[in-house]
Structures are given as structure tokens and as C-alpha cells.
Amino acid sequence: MLSTLRQIVQEVNAAPSLQAALDIIVQRVKSAMQSEVCSVYLLDPATNRFVLMATDGLNPETIGKVSMSPSEGLVGLVGSREEPLNLEHASEHPRYRYFKDTGEEHYESFLGAPIIHHRRVLGVLVIQQGERRSFDEGDEAFLVTMSAQLAAVIVHAEATGSIRSLTAKGQSPKQEEAHFIGVPGSPGVAVGQALLLLPPADLDSVPDKPADHIDSEIKLFNEALAFVRKDIQRLADKLAANLRPEEQALFDVYQMMLSDSALGQEVLAIIQSGQWAQGALRQVVQEHVQRFEMMDDAYLRERAADVRDLGRRLLAFLQQERKQTRSFPDNCILVSEELSPAMLGEVPPGKLVGLVSVQGSGNSHVAIFARAMGIPTVMGVVDFPYAKVDGIELIVDGYHGEVYSNPSEAIRQQYIEVEQEERQLAKGLDALRGLPCITPDGHRMPLLVNTGLLVDVARAQERGAEGVGLYRSEVPFMMKERFPSEREQRDTYREQLAAFAPLPVTMRTLDIGGDKALPYFPIKEDNPFLGWRGIRVTLDHPEIFLVQVRAMLKASTGLNNLRILLPMISGVHELEESLHLIHRAFGEVCDEGIELSMPPIGVMIEVPSAVWQVRELARMVDFLSVGSNDLTQYLLAVDRNNPRVAELYDFLHPALLQALLTVVEGGHAEGKPVGICGEMAGDPSAAVLLMAMGFDSLSMNAANLPKVKWLLRQVSLDKAKTLLAQTLRNDHPLVAHSELQLALRNLGLGRIINPAATIQG
Template identity: 75%
Template sequence: MLNTLRKIVQEVNAAKDLKAALSIIVQRVKEAMGSQVCSVYLLDAETNRFVLMATDGLNKRSIGKVSMAPSEGLVGLVGSREEPLNLEDAASHPRYRYFAETGEERYASFLGAPIIHHRRVMGVLVVQQKERRQFDEGEEAFLVTMSAQLAGVIAHAEATGSIRGLGRQGKGVQEAKFVGVPGAPGAAVGTAVVVLPPADLNVVPDRSVDDIAAELELFDKALGWVREDMQELSEKLATQLRKEERALFDVYLMMLEDAALGNEVRKVIRTGQWAQGALRQVVLDHVNRFELMDDAYLRERASDVRDLGRRLLAYLQEERKTTLVYPDNSILVSEELSPAMLGEVPEGKLVGLISVTGSGNSHVAIFARAMGIPTVMGVVDLPYSKIDGIKLIVDGYHGEVFTNPSDLLSKQYAEVVEEERQLTEGLDALRALPCETLDGHRMPLWVNTGLLADVARAQQRGAEGVGLYRTEVPFMINERFPSEKEQLATYREQLQAFHPLPVTMRTLDIGGDKSLSYFPIKEENPFLGWRGIRVTLDHPEIFLVQTRAMLKASEGLNNLRILLPMISGTQELEEALHLIHRAWGEVRDEGTDVPLPPIGVMIEIPAAVYQTRELARQVDFLSVGSNDLTQYLLAVDRNNPRVADLYDFLHPAVLQALQKVVNDAHLEGKPVSICGEMAGDPAAAVLLLAMGFDSLSMNATNLPKVKWLLRQVTQSKAKELLGQVMTMDNPHLIYSTLHLALRNLGLGRVINPASNIQA
């Protein structure tokens, strides 16, 4: 069954559209299970009815005509109960409903499985047989597995607009929603521009062309270049390979002949497909055919064909480098976005970013937040190679992407975009004003930085210091560890830019989802692995060089603060303090006269929450890393879109931990700040003010909103609100209570503008 399933999945994935995919499924499942009927019913969201969309065994004329509500028939029962139904005699079931046009009265046994994608019922997959019998466990498991595969196929079809009105005329393309991880806040409505990694056939999109002759000429050129490459390679390896091994190059050359691959690709180009799309279609078709073969040797030939396809594609992409067109309101989509891709877009054209892989902490997400571009990362189910040129909505607040949005949804999001623009303009006037509550409480607002580009934005927004400078960013954009001299220059630039305001530099925090290409850390579970202070204590040479560079950079400025990440106990802190004192001694011995800067500890591991007082006694300040603390307290990887909705910094456990940290730090007479997404959320900032945090540090983009809101409330009102939510046991209830209270005070305008959209 497993082998059969693999073959069906391959065939379905190669299908040109949903109709073809459904036909393959009903045909293959019927064969595999030896049943007389296999049918697929899809739920039409507009009419809320299950419509027969494909069948092998029932009357084909009933496709698109037979439908039932969730309260009708056995199909409706499977869909509404969201579980399989296995019946020996379907007609005797009280929910059985007879449709004369299907001719199904002859079939006694019935097995149905719901098709569900991300908790949404999309349809029902059914097999039937004439004789009365109970389908066995293996058959039931096979059908459930098949329906799970089908769910992804249908979701992709919705996204690309190939489901149109489920067989009825006149209805537009369906809207589909895909969930990822918020990368940068904001919303955008625009057109998808798919940027492809070099020479990856699987992600080449379909694209129509008018100039067929130009595409044919381009393909013929690529063929010629690959032929030359093959001959050169064969000659180059002549002395290293035996004659029979070199025969592989002859096989490649034969494949390139007109009668083989070349001719097939040309045929597809003549239908109006661009050369790259035609090549993908033909090569993957051959690859799939080889992979389905039972003979192991022939199965391996699939990789030869794929390799040849990649070589041809590389040349086609090289020739087509400059042809990517960026319309107004471009939304860049890629399997893995890179900062270089952002640089390719003409200024003023880019409104949103979508990355299929990656996290909210990836390099691109940091760039996007600095540039204020709404971004969604980790949209794993998005069929990105198929959506080039279609209309999209990016919701960077919720981490959602909408393909083919309805006019109503587009209008709602366009209003959000305009509201955001006006709000940003209005908030600029606050730059020179202090962040002070109506009853006179001062709350310093600091920024998180990592790039020099952040500096100007932070200063434009009126930041009062840097609460977190991510020193790993300069390491990430290097191809080797930067030297002490290089680090000194980078740190000096930051310290000077903000002087005399304080700059808190976190020591190198790599590991988890932040890797260095020249210092790879491969682990089963990187978030619970070798990261942060654990790496630098194991490599004192890295830690000492960095600390010395920081200390030297602060000479004459004296606005440096050093912050230690991922501290889980006093032993690690003592070791780190020992190294800092050693570096300080060395620097002074070399003649650089700098005072020892304030040293702080990040509270981001649950163990540190319970040792706050012990840690506070040994340092000058504490800083809570709300992102990591939330993920560790809730055991949720915040970069995993499958569980992203469980990651919530308003969870009662998180709020209680934060209050404990503030209370314990203040008992030791030490200030405590908080950096991370939570500090930049205006509504959450009200609670942090009430808890007694001494400063908040956030992305520069969020700073004006937080300042505006905190200037509109009193500290006493904030404390009243905190007292109310601290008795609650549900993050959703806390969220709605908080937002309702702020709206009632007339302060709803800076809270997530997209929160009212019902999609």
C-alpha cells in the first residue's frame, strides 16, 4: 500500500490542474482498493454543499450536479462529523440518501473519509462496493492517508485559482488563506512576483509568452551550451574514468537530441509556455515516469534527467536575468528570500514579502522590520511556483497570506494600509516628546538594532537608547569571523551614532535559528542546544575578542552596556563575568582607559526566572527576552507555522513570569527592561508599564505607536487593567479584554488595524 500511495502522490503532484488530479485519484484509489466506485465530493464554501466533483464508477453525467448539505446523506455525515464512516450496508443507515442520476443503488458497502486541511473540511473521499462487506483497518487507513494528501492538492488549487465555482458557471476564482509566521508587521495588497532560486526545476512557475520564436531560440541556445559542456566534461575526465563510465555523457548527449527531450520541450513552448516552464514540465514528467519504475537501475535514471534539466535551466535563467518585471505594489515571493533579492526591486515598488521557509528571526525578517515592509515567513503550504502574477494580500500582523482575495477583502485591507500610512504620518510629530503617562510616569523607549540602517530609523522615531544591539548580524553577513579591528569599527559606529544615549550590546547569540555559514551548528533540537552564552563560553577566544572590541569601541564615549544571552544559572554568569574582567584588564594594560561598563543578564530561560534575585545580585541590570521566554515557557517553537497559533505572549503563565522577574529584580534594587515583540505591541506595552518595567525596547517601526498609546493612559489605569487580566486563565480572553478596554477609552487606533477583518 505504501508503494502504491507513493506512486499516486507523484502522479497527482504532476497533474496539470485540479480536475486532472481528482481524476487520477478516483481512478488509482479504485484500482488500489479493488472497489467498484471511488468518488470525490468538494465543499462549495458559497452554498455550503458537498458537490460531486469526480467519480470512477458512478454516472459521469452527475458530476457537478449532485450535491448535499452537511445535514444530508452519508457524505454530509462524514463531512460534518469530520471522521471516517465504514458501513457494510449503506442503504440501511438512517442518513442514507438515494440519487437516481448516480446509479448508486447497486452498491451496498460504503467507506468515506473527510478531506481536511488546517482544521477546515474541504470535502469527502468515498469508495463503494456491490457486495456487503466491512472495509478492513488497512483499507480505512489507506483512504484516510489519501484524503490527507488530497487536502493539500485542493488547497493549492484554490490558491492558484483553478477551482472556479465547483462546476457552475459565472463564479469567480476562490479565495484561499495560508498561515505562516509574522515576519514584519503591517498589511499589503499587491501582485505576486515569484523569485526563484538558481536552477531549481520544481519551483519554476508557468508563464505565458507571446514571442514564441524568441523562446525557441533561447532554448536552442541553451541546448547548444549544455552539449558543449557535456563534451568538455567528457574530455576533461577522459584520463580519470573508464570508457563505460564515460558513456554516461553519451547518454546525456542522446537525451539532448531533437528526437528526445529537445523536441518535447519545443512542443510545449509552441503552446505559449515560456522556455523555463516548458523545460520543467517535460523534465519532471520524465523524472516521475522513471521514479515509478520497479527496476532500481531505471529508477536511478531519474536523477540523470533531473541533472540535465538543471543544467539547461541554469543557462535559461542566466539569459533571462534581467527580464523579471516588478509591477507597482510588488509582493516578493520565494522559497527562501535573501537580502540580495530585496535589493533587486526598484525603489518604491516593493510592498510585501513572503518566504516559504525561514522564521520571524531570519536575516530577511530583520531587514524587513527595519525597512517597514509587511512580511510573512514560513508559509510552508503555499504553492509558490504557481502563483506568479496573481493578486495577494500579506497580513504581517497575523502571519497570513490570501491568494485571489475577493473584492471585499481587498477593499478592507486597502483601508488598513491607508489607515497605517496616515497613522505613521500623524505619529511623526511625537518624536521630540517624552514617553510619559497622563499621571507623569516616565517610560524610556529604546530600540532593537542590528544593522546600520536601523540607526537612522531609530533616530527618526525618537529612540532614547538601544535596548538590544544584535552583534550576531555583522557576523551573519560576513564569510568568516570578523577580526577584533573589524568588530571595533562596527561597534564604534553604533556607539557614536547614539552617543550620549546608552547602547546595550548583546554578546554573540548564535545557534537556534541563527547560523553562521562558516561555523555550522547541526543539531537535532537547536533551540534546546548549543546556543548563546553556551557557545561563547566554550569558545573563550571568540568571547574575549568580541568583549575587547566592545570595550575599545567605547573609549571616550562611555555609553556601552554589555548584555549576556541565554544565561540559565549563576555558574554561567560567573564564568562570563570572569572573562569580561579579564578582557577589561587586557585592554587597560594595552593603554585604552575605559571604565568597566554596566553588565546585564537576559532572562529568557524559565530557570533564570526562578533565579532572578541571585542573578540580579551579580549584575547591574536585567533584560527580559520576551520572544525566547514565551517559546520556552509554552514549549512552542515560534518559527514553526504548524504551532505558531499556540505562541502567545499574553498567556497567563508568561504574564505571571514577567511580573515575578520585575518584582524580584526590584527587591535587589536593579532595573529591568524588556525587549522582543511583546515590548513593541502597544496593547501589551500597557501591561508592561503596569508591571513596573523600567524601559521597553522594540523595533523602531513600532516605537511611535507605543509612545502614542502610553501618553494617552495613566499608570493607575494600566495597573487596574493588569489586575483584571492577571485573574484570567485564557490568553484569548486576556487579549479581547485588553483591546476592549482600550477601545472604550478611545485608544483603539494604534492597535492592530487588521484585527477586525473577518476572513
Template identity: 75%
Template sequence: MLNTLRKIVQEVNAAKDLKAALGIIVQRVKEAMGSQVCSVYLLDPETNRYVLMATEGLNKRAIGKVSMSPNEGLVGLVGSREEPLNLEHASEHPRYRYFAETGEERYASFLGAPIIHHRRVMGVLVVQQKERRQFDEGEEAFLVTMSAQLAGVIAHAEATGSIRGLGRQGKGIQEARFVGIAGAPGAAIGTAVVVLPPADLDVVPDRPAEDVEAELKRYQTALAAVREELQTLSAKLANQLRPDERALFDVYLMMLDDAALSKDVVQLIKGGQWAQGALSQVIRAHVDRFEQMGDPYLSERASDVRDLGRRLLAHLQQERQQTLVYHDNTILVSEELTPAMLGEVPEGKLVGLVSVQGSGNSHVAILARAMGIPTVVGAVDLPYAKVDGIEMIVDGYHGEVFTNPGAVLRKQYGEVVEEERQLTQGLESLRSLPCVTLDGQRMPLWVNTGLFADVARAQQRGAEGVGLYRTEVPFMSNERFPSEKEQAAIYREQLAAFHPQPVTMRTLDIGGDKSLSYFPIKEQNPFLGWRGIRVTLDHPEIFLVQVRAMLKASEGLENLRILLPMISGVLELEESLHLIHRAWSEVRDEGVNVPMPPLGVMIEIPAAVYQIRELASQVDFISVGSNDLTQYLLAVDRNNPRVADLYDFLHPAVLQALRQVVDGTHAEGKSVSICGEMAGNPLAAVLLLAMGFDSLSMNATNLPKVKWLLRQITASKARELLDEVMRIDNPHVINSTLNLALRNLGLGRVINPAAAVQA
């Protein structure tokens, strides 16, 4: 049955449209199960009726005509109950309904299984037989497995139809929505420009080389062309990214010069293979090796190698990547966006990004946040190859993409985009003003940084310090551990840029979805594995070098704060503090006269919440990492599109944990800040203010919105709202309550520009 299932799915995947896919399903399932009838009914969202869309065994003229509501017929029963129905004698069931127009005889036995995709019932798959018998367990299991496997395929085929503006019956429809992961905040309306692979490495045929020397020359010419192309792209992004961020292009160039890669290609050509075939074999072998390592960071490297291979193949085929027409409002769409693709768009034309693959921490997402481009990644259901040239909306707040938007949706998001533009314009008046509530409570607003582009953006928006500097970014853009001197130069640049304001530097936080190519971490469950402080405590040589570099960088500036990530208990904290004091002594022995900077603990693990007073008593400040704390409290991988809707920092458990952290920290007389996406959400910021957080740290893009809202509300009103929502047990109701309350105060439009659209 497994082989049968696999073959059916492969055949359905290759179908040109939904009609063809459904035809294959009913034919193959009927054959596989030896039944006399197999039919597919799909739920039409407009009429809320199950419509017969394909059949083998019933009258085909009934397709598209026979339909039933969820509360009639056996099909409606299967759909509404969302479970299979296996009947020996269907006509005896009270919900049985006979449709004469199907030309069906009164088939006795009935087996139906719901087709469900992402909790949405899409339809029902049915098999019927004349003989009166109950389908056995194996047959029922096969049909249930078949419907589960086909749900995604049918959803994809439906989406392709939606993209083309056609419904199931070929009628025009207004719009389609696809859910992914929020990669970078903001909203954009524009025209999709699809970047397809310039050449397909997987379909290059083997062919003997007629002239080995000529093939070798063609390969060297392609290498030189791609090298020049990458250098040009790197130069185009020079004014937006600092040298170590542009190092990714250097990594590409190093890959081109990689002895193993080129040597293997040359060897195959000399062995008689033509250049294209040799390149295809070598690139695919390298990609397979990277992907099999199972490490998220190395998977990113696999996509880089694949991108390089495609570029080389395109030159070998004497064709450039397809000639793209970049519109004034270009939304770049690809199966797998790469940083190089961003550089190809003329400056000022790129308004949004959509990637079918990738996570919120991919290189592209990091660059998009630094450049302020609304981005959605992980949009796995989007038939990206079909969207070129159509109008599209990117909602980087909620991780949603809309194709063929109707007039209402276009108008709503147009207002969001205009509102964002006005907020940015009004920045000058806000920049120099403090963040103070109407009743005089001060709330310092800090920024999270990591890329050099973040510095200018933060200063333009009036940041009062850095609540989180991600030191792993320079490590990730390197091919080896940066030396103490190299680190000190990078840290000094950051400290000097914000002086005399405080800069909170988090010690190296790798593991989870952040890995280093030269220090791979391969684990089955990386988020619960070797990451953060666990790595650096196991490698004190890395930790000591980094802390010494931070201390030396702060000489004469004295605005450094050191933050320890992923602390789960007092023992880890004591070990870390011991190493920091040791590094401080070593630096002072070298004649660098720096005071001991304030030290802090990052609260990201539930265990730390319950030990907050013990931890706070040993450090100078506490900082909550809301992204990971939410992820661990709710057991939800925030980079997984399947469970993305469960990740919600307004969940009552998260709010209760945050309140406990604030109360425990203040009980020890220490300050507490929060960094992460929650702090940059204006709605949540009102609650954080009410809880008593001493500062909020966020992405610079969100800072003006948070400042504007907090300056329009009283702290006492914020505390009233907090008391109200703490009695609510549903995150969606909490969100609605806050939205309504702030709208009633006349503040609704700036809470989250896209929130009103969602409502």
C-alpha cells in the same frame, strides 16, 4: 503500499488543476484498493455542503450535483466527526442516505476518511464495495494515510484555482487567504511581481562539448557578467545598507571566485561536458552538501549558491532573468527571495515581500525589517508561480497574504496603509516628546538594533536608547570571526551614534536559527541545544575578545550596558561575570580607563523566571527576551508555519511569567526592561506598562505607535485592564478584551492597524 502511495502523490502533484488531481486520486485509489467505487466529496465553504467532485464507479453525471450537509449522510458523518468510518453494511446505519442520481447500486461496505488540512476539514475520501464485508486494518490505514497525504495537494490545487479567480465549479470567487510567518511588520496593497528562477538547474541535460575552448570561454564570460551584475546591485543598495551589511554581496562574489566551485566546473568542461551541464552538476552537488548539513544558517547558504548558479546558467543560455515589469506598488513574490532580488526593484516601487520559504530570521527578513518593508515568509501553501500580475495584500503583522482581495478587504487594508502613512507623517510632533501617560507615568522607549540602517530609523523616531544591540549581525556577515579591533570599531560606531543615551549590547547569541558559516553548529534540536551563553562560555577566547572590544569602544562615552543571553541559572551567570571582570582588568592594564559598565541578564528560559531574585541580586538590570521566552514557555517554534497560530505572547502563562519577573526584579531593587516583538505591540505595551516594566525596547518601526497609545491612556486604567485580563484563561479572549476596551476609549485604530481587519 508505500510505493503505491508515493506514486499516487507524485502523479497528483503533477496534475494541471483540481479537477485533474481529483480524477487521478479516485482512479488510482480504486485500483490500489481493488474496490468498486472511489469518490471524493469536498466541503464547499459557501454552502457548507459536501459536494461530489470526482468518482470512479458512480454515475459521473452526478459530479457537482450530488451534495449533502454535514448533518446528513455517511459522508457528512465522517466530516463532522473528523474520523474514519468503516461499515460492513452501510444501508443499516441510521445516517445512510441513498442518492438515486448517482446511479449507484446499493453498495454494502463503506469506508470513508476525512481530508483535513491545517485543522480544516476539506472533504471526505470514500471507497465502497458490493460485497458485505468490513475493510481490514491495513485498508483503513492506507485510506487514512492517503487522505492525510492528499490534503495538502488538494489545498494547493484549490489555492491555484482561487488565484486564477475560479472556484471548484469554475465560478468567480472574491479572494483567497494564505498563512505564513510575519517577517517584517506593516501592511501593503499592490501588484504581485513573481521572480521565477532565471534558469532551472535541475533540468539541464548532459551534452558533450563540441569545442572545449569555446565552452570554457563562455563560462568565463558568464562569470564576468554575473560579477558585474552583483557589483551593480550592491552599489544600488549602498545608501540603504552599511558596508558590513552589503558584505552579503561580497560573499556572493567570493563564491564566484571560489577555487573549488570554478575548478570543478572547468574540470568537467575539460572532460568533455558542455558548460551548462558542468555548471548544473557542480552547483547541485554544492547545494546538496549544504542542505545535508541540516543547519538553518547553512541552508540559507544553499539558497545563495543556488541563486548564483541560476544567474550563471541564465547568462550561459544567453538570456537574462526574465524581463520584469515593476509596478509602482510592487509586491515581490518568489519561492525563495534573496537579498539580490530586492536590489533589482527600482527605488520607491517596492511595497511588500512574500517568500514561500524562509524564516523570520532569514537574511531577507532582517533586511526587510531594516528597510521597513512589510514581509511575509514561509507562505508554504501559496502557488507563487500563478500570482504574477494579480492584486495582493501583504499583512506583515499577522503573517498573512490575500490574493484577489474583494472591495471590503481592500478598503479595510487601504485604511491600514493610510493610517500607517499618517502615523509616519505625525512622527515629527511625537519625536521630541517624552512617552508619558495622561497621569504622569514615564515610560522610556528604546530600540532593538543590529543593522546600520536601524540607527537612522531609530533616531528619526525619537528612541531614547538601545535596549538590544544584536552583536551577532556583524559576525554573520563575515567570513571569519571579526578581530577585537574590527569589533571595537563597529561597537564604537553604535555607541557614538546614540551617545549619551544607553546602548545595551548583547554578547554573541548564535545557535538555534542563527549560525555562522565558519563556525557551523549541527544539532538535531538546535533551540534546545548549544546556543547563546553556552557557546561563548565553552569558547572563552571568543567571549573575552568581544567583551574587551565593547569596553574599549566605550572609552570616553560610558554609555555601554552589557547583556548576557540564554542564562538558565546562577552558575552560568557567575562564570560570565568572572570572565567580564577578567576582560575589564586586562583592558585597564592596557591603559584604557573605562568604568565597569552595568551588567544584565536576559530572561528567555523558563528556569530563569523561577530564579529571578537570585539572578537579579547579582546584576545591575534584567531584560526579558519576549520572543524566546514565549517560544520556550509554550513549546512552539515561532518559525514553523504549522504551529505559528499557537505562538501568542498574550497567553496567560506568558503574562504570569512576566509579572513574576517584574516583581522579583523590583524586590531586589533592580530595573527591568523587555525587548522583542511583544514590546513593540501597542496592545501588549499597555499591559507591560501596567506590570511595572521600567522601559520597553522594540523595532524602530513600531515605536511611534507605542508612544502615541501610551500617551493617550492613564497608568491606572492600564492596571485596571491588566487585573481584568489576568483573570482570563484564553489568549484570544484576552486579545479581544483589550481591543474592545481600547476601542471604547477611542484608541482602537492605533492599537494594531490590521487588528480591526482581523476582527
């Protein structure tokens, strides 16, 4: 049965249209289950009726004509209950309904399974038998499996517009809007036309072949290396106007990979053994890609994508494929199975408005580049039929990680208004740069920024940041091919500290693991988010930790604006070990004759155990900082990079709000300031609640700072506390969001709230 299932799935996926796929389903399932009838009913959203759309066994002339509501017939019962129905005596069931024209009066046995995609019922798959037959569990499981496969086919058809409203023949059809969930890559919204970029060549299809003339193959491959090096440089130069030098570092990595001592050397060695250039290239690239992908963490997967992209470009030259002349539309939304930074340079300046990638995460190189260039981006879009959307109108919602294809006019108009509002807001918020964040009743709320690259400094200063609440020290580590030396780290940290002096800069010690990994320090785990990450890694490797702390201390000499933050502390014992090593490093620096004072030390509260030990931890340090992203993830047991459960990740969940109150109260009870960083701190409406809770500072991405400042300058602390009390009474995060946004709109403050949050699909 498994081989039959695979064969059917392959045929369905290869079908040229939805109707062809439905016909294959009913024919193959009928044969595989040795039944007399197999039929597919699809739910027409316009009429809310299940319409017969394909059958093998009933009268084919009734296709598109027979329909029933969710309250009618056995099909309606399967759809409304959202579970299979297995009947040996169907005609005796009270919900049985006979349709004369179908010719089904003599079919007694009935087995139906709902077709569901992400909780939305799309239709019902049915098999029937004339004689009384008891379908067994295997039959039921097979039909449920086919229903799941059919759901994906239907959703793809919706996305491409190939599915039409299920109206009677002769009525005008319309395209159906489809909605897909991914991971936010870069904030903002975009409405535009999809442009599909496929890989220039397929490495996997290259066969092994002996070289006729080894010297000729070597010459050809060297020419390919030179061509691709030049092409990568051209793309880097083209993007230079939009990126700062630090953000172009990835192109230097590309050039290193293409050097004679890296990929080039390995390929040439295989050519010299007798393999033709294309086969040698395929072998080397596949080995590198497999090695990276087997490590099973996000950053290394992105490096695999880089190698694969370069391999495709080299292969395209070797195959003497020339790029086709491509017409880039205005308002171009670039779509690919796996976008690479180099692909961004293909689009003429001023035309690129959005990005959609089927693969990749919010930490991918493309996402980093997109944020730097201000391009709304959605990564890791589940079930998105990327190969069939070329030329179709798309909406990219980079705030929530959502993509709409063939949007309705209502949704389209709402997102166009969002785009216009954002442009107007950006102009108005520039005037706030030099103003402090003070509420109408005089409460002062310091707004800090999260940084990692040097380019973040300029953006933070442009937006009036009052310091750095979180410097991600792992970013410089991720941009190198080895651990940076103490001197290299010191110079990097000095640039950050000096740029903000005398304002405080909070530097988090190395936080790798989970979705952040180093290519030269692989961490392979089945469950990386609950594994070896953060302080657990550096405590196991004190040589790494001590070097980093010494570099931070030396970088702060004469500036005295350093604050050190420890990530992923789960208990007192880890904090004690960390403090011991920090004091050891401080002593070593002092022994070198460097005069400095011990900087403030803080703990990140991002593990649930730390919430319930907050007072014990606070007594041992100088300040606390909540990592809202990880704390939300761990409290709700939701992987925030997994689009299939993205809707469960919500920072207004009652459990998280109560945990935040516990942290603030515990820290203040010990006389220690408590800050918060992450997505929640950068959300304007959530920032109102955080201020009311008593947080002493908020740290966010620089792009969000002006909106947060504008809103907090309009809301008094007393009013914020009233809104917090109302929010805490809710037991459902969606209700909490709705009521909070409504309250702010009633105060005349709705224009600053994330506009996309108010859109109704």
C-alpha cells in the same frame, strides 16, 4: 501499496486542473483498493453542503447535483465528526441516506475519510463495495493518506482561483478566497498583483558532458563570471537609493563568491579536468549547497540560497538565455519559491509593495533587506502554490505572516483601509520625535531600541529613542567570513556607543545557535533551539568570549555608556562563570593601562528556569532584561519560525503573563531594574500591559517606537493597571487580545493598534 501511493500522488500533482486531479483520485483509488466505487464530496462554503464532485462507480450525471448537509447521510457524518467511518453494513446505520439518481442502492460497505487542511474540513473521500466487506486498517490508512494529499490540491486550487463555488450548472461561478500562513518577515500590509519570479536556469537538470575544447569552455565561463559580476553590481547600484552602505554588504559577499579564488577557481579546475562549463558549474554549486543545507540551521540555509542564486545566473549566461521582457505591474508583489536580495533589484523603483517567499525565515537576507526598505514581507509560506499565482491579486500581511489570494471584496477593502491608516499615522507620529514618553498621570517610561547594523542607529535617532536596550553583537559576526578580530570588534562597538552617547547602549554578548549561525562556525544539531546556543557556546569557547568583552570595554573608554547583557542564562552556575570571565577581561584591559570603570552587567531572562531563579540571579547582577521572543517560545514549546504552529505563539498567553509578573516582582524585590525587549515590547497594546506590570524600560525595533510612544502618552498608569487586571482574568490568549483591543478602542485609542489585527477573515 507505498509505490502505488507515490504514483497516484505524482499524477495528482501533475494534473492540469482540480477536476482532473479529482478524476485521477477516484479512478486510481478505486483500482488500488479493488473497490466498486470511489467518490469525492467537496464542502461548498456558500451553502455549507457536501457536493458530489467526482465519482467512478456512481451515475456521473449526478456530479454537481447531489449534495447533503453535515447533519445528513454518512458523508455528512464523516465531515462533521472529522474522522474516518468504516461500515460493513452501511444501510443499517441510522445516518444512512439513499440517493436514487446515483445508483448506489446496492453498495453495502462504506469507508469514508475527511479531507482536512489546517483544521478546516474541505470534503470527504469515500469508497463503497456492493458485497459486505470489512475494510481493514491498511485500507483505512491508505484512504486517510490520499485525503491528506487531496487537501493540498484543493487548497492550491482555491489559491489560484481555479476552484469555483460548487453551485449547480448554469449559475455564475465565483473565485474562492484562500488564506495561507507563513512567518512575518517585514511588518506592514500590501494589496497588489502577484509577479512570479522563477530561477533563470535549472542547475539540477544539467548533465555531465566532456568538453570538446577546454580552452573555449574556460573562456566562456570567464565571460559568464564577468557578466554576472557586472549584473550584480548593477543591481546593487539600483538598490543603493533605498539601502544604506552597511546593508549592501551582502552584494560584496556575492562579488567575493564570484571571484577567481572562490567559486570561479573551483569551476575552472573541473573544466580543466575535461568537464564542460555547465556541468562543472552544477557540480560546484551543488556541493556547496548540499554542504550548507546539511548543517540544518537557518542562517546557513540562507547562504545556500545565495550560492544557488549565483549558480543560476551563471548558468543562464552559459546557456545563452536572455531575460525575457517583463512587464512589472503597479503595486507589484514579488513571489518566488526562494527570493534572493538580488531579485528585489529587478523591480522598477516605486512599483514593489510586497514580497512572498515559499522558503526562508525571518532572519533571511531578504527579510533583513525588506525591513530596511520598508516592504511588507511574508516568508516560509506553507502549501503556497507559488508557480500558479502569477497575475493573481494577493494581500500580504507582514504583521502576522499571512497571505490571501483572490481576496473577497470585504477583506480587500479592510486591508486597503489599513494601508491608508498606516500612511496617515506615519505622518502624525513624526511630531512625537522629541517628546518624552510620559503618561497623562506623570509616569515616565523609557523607550529604547534594538539594533544590530549601523543603519539602525539613524532610524533609532530619527524616532527619538532613549538608548539601546539590545545591541545584537552577532550581526557583525554574521556579515563576515571569519571571526572578527578584537580591533575590528572594538571599532564596530565604538561606532554604536559613540552614536548614542551619553545614552546607554546594552550590548548582548555573542548569541549564536538556534536560528542564528555563523558560516565559518557551523553548529549541526537535531534540536538547535534546545542545544548549544547563547552563553553555552561562549563559555565553552572562552577565547571568543574574552576577546569580545575586551573589545566592548575598550570601545567604551571615555564614553561610559556601555551595559553588558548575557544571553541564555539558565542558572546561577552559568552566571558565575560568565562574571568570572568578564572580571578577568576587565583586569586584562586595565593591565594595558586603559582607565575605565566596570560597566553594569545584566542577565537576559529568556529560559523558564531563569524565571524561577530570578531573585538569585538578580542578586548577582546590576539589571535584568526579559527576551520576550525566546521566553514565549520556550514556555509554550512553540518554534516561532515554524508557520505550522505559528498560531500557538502568543505573548498574551496566561502562562507568559504570569511569568513576566514573576520576573518583575523578583527583580524589584532585589532592588534591580527590569527591562524587556522583543516583539511584545514593540506591540502598542502589549506595551500598555508591560508598563502596568512595572517594567522599567521597553526596547523594540525602531519602526514600532512611535506607535508605542503615542499610545503610552494617552493611557494613564492607573488605567493600564485596570486593563492588566482584566487581561489576567482571561484563560485564553485570543479572548485577551480581543478584550484588550476593544477596551482601547472604547477609549478612542483604536487607531494606533496594529490595524491588521482587527481584520475579520
